[in-house]
Amino acid sequence: MMATAGKKCVAEVEILVPTGELDPDAIHTPGIYVDRIVKGEFEKRIEQRTTRKRENA
Numbered sequence: 001m002m003a004t005a006g007k008k009c010v011a012e013v014e015i016l017v018p019t020g021e022l023d024p025d026a027i028h029t030p031g032i033y034v035d036r037i038v039k040g041e042f043e044k045r046i047e048q049r050t051t052r053k054r055e056n057a
Contacts, residue, residue: 010036 011034 008035009033010038012038012040014040 016037016039
């Protein structure tokens, strides 16, 4: 929602892919236009959620 409120949209990406390679329905914010693309130079981290069983209360 907030992405559509800005005057400029800058997207930081991990990988640049050729046009048409991604399914348009898989894009999270298809209603915005990107003005600038910046390829990020950052460490790729894998997030993992761990859960434990809830004790009976």
